[in-house]
Amino acid sequence: MLPVLVLATCLLSVPVQAPHLVPADKPGSLPRDSKDQQGVLLRVTTREAILSHRDIFRDNTKHRDIKPEWAARWKAIDAPCTLVVAFGSWCSDSQAELPDLLALTKEPNPFVTLHYIGVYRDKMVDAADWPKGIAPQAIEKVPTIWLFELQPGGEQKLLGSIVETPPKGQRMAEAVLELLEKAH
Numbered sequence: 598m599l600p601v602l603v604l605a606t607c608l609l610s611v612p613v614q615a616p617h618l619v620p621a622d623k624p625g626s627l628p629r630d631s632k633d634q635q636g637v638l639l640r641v642t643t644r645e646a647i648l649s650h651r652d653i654f655r656d657n658t659k660h661r662d663i664k665p666e667w668a669a670r671w672k673a674i675d676a677p678c679t680l681v682v683a684f685g686s687w688c689s690d691s692q693a694e695l696p697d698l699l700a701l702t703k704e705p706n707p708f709v710t711l712h713y714i715g716v717y718r719d720k721m722v723d724a725a726d727w728p729k730g731i732a733p734q735a736i737e738k739v740p741t742i743w744l745f746e747l748q749p750g751g752e753q754k755l756l757g758s759i760v761e762t763p764p765k766g767q768r769m770a771e772a773v774l775e776l777l778e779k780a781h
Contacts, residue, residue, distance in 0.1 A: 616630055616631045616632035616718055617631045618630065618631070618637065618717050619631050619634075627639075630687045630717075630718075632687070633687065635651065635686075635687065636650065636651075636686075637685075637686050637687055637715065637717060638650050638686040638715035639715045639716070639717060640714065640715060640722075640723070640726050641712070641713065641714055641726050642713045642714070642715050643713060644699055644702065644711065644713065647684075647686070647695070647699065647713060647715075648699060650686055651686060651692070653692045654686075654692065654695065654696060654699070657692065657693070657696035658696035658699040658700050660696075661696050661697050661699075661700035661770070663700050663701055663703075663770055667701060667770050667771060667774055668701075668704075670774045670778070671701055671702070671704070671706055671774060671777075672704070672706060674706050674708050674709055674777050674778070674780070675708050676708060676746065676780035676781050677708050677710075677746070677747040677780075678708065678709055678710070678744060678745060678746045678747060678756075678777065678780040679709075679710040679711075679712060679728055679731065679744075679745045679747070679753060680709060680710070680711050680712065680742055680743070680744055680745075680773070680777075681712045681714065681727070681728065681731065681734070681742070681743045681745065682695070682698065682711065682712065682713045682714065682740060682741075682742050683714045683716055683720070683722065683734075683736045683739055683740065683741045683742075684713065684714075684715060684716070684739050684740040685715070685716055685717065685718065685720075685739040685740075686715055687717070687718065688739050688740070690738070690739065690740060690761050690762065691739050691740045694740050694761075694762060694763070694769045695740050695769070697768050697769035697770040697773075698742070698769050698770060698773055700770065701770040701773065701774070709777065710728070712727075712728045714726050714727075716736060716739060720736040720737065720738075720739065721736075722736060728745075728753070730751055730752065730753045731745055731753045734755075734758075737760070738760050738761040739761065740759075740761065741758060741759070741760050741761065742758060742759045742773060742776070743755060743757075743758045744756045744757050744758065744776045744777060744779065744780065746780045746781065756776070756779045756780060757776050757779055758776075759772050759773065759776060
C-alpha cells in the first residue's frame, strides 16, 4: 500500500505546464499553439484571413443559416459604429460562435466597421491593435464582441458587449444584431 501512496504523492507534485506559443519556424508563417501545434492568428486580422486560417471556421460559417429577417436587419443598420471582435483561433468557443458573425457579415454594411483581433491564451493585446479612438478593453474570455458608436467629434462610446456566448440562448448573429440596434 505504501508504494502506491508514494507514487500518488509524487504525481501530485509534478508541475503542470500551461500551453505556450511556439514561435513561427519560417518567415511568413504563424506562431503555433504548443497544445495542438496549429497556427494561431494573432493581432489585427480580417474576416477572409479567419475563414482561410482553420477549416473549422470556414466549415462552420458555410453551414450557418442566416435568416432573411436577420439579413434585412443587418442591412438596415445605418448608424456609424465599430464592432471589435477579440477571438482565439485555438478556442472552441470562438470556433463555435464566430462563424455566426462571419456568416451575418458576408455582405458588408458601410455603417459597421468590423475590427478582428486574434489573441492567444493569455488574452493580451497590444494597445496599438485597437482601432484609433477606442480605448483598449480587458479581455477575460473569447470571443468577446464590443460595440462602439461614433460620437460627434470622432470619439467612440462603448454601447455594450457580448462575452463568450450570446445571452438568452440566442445565436451570435441575433445577439450582435440586437447590440447593433442600440446604436442611434
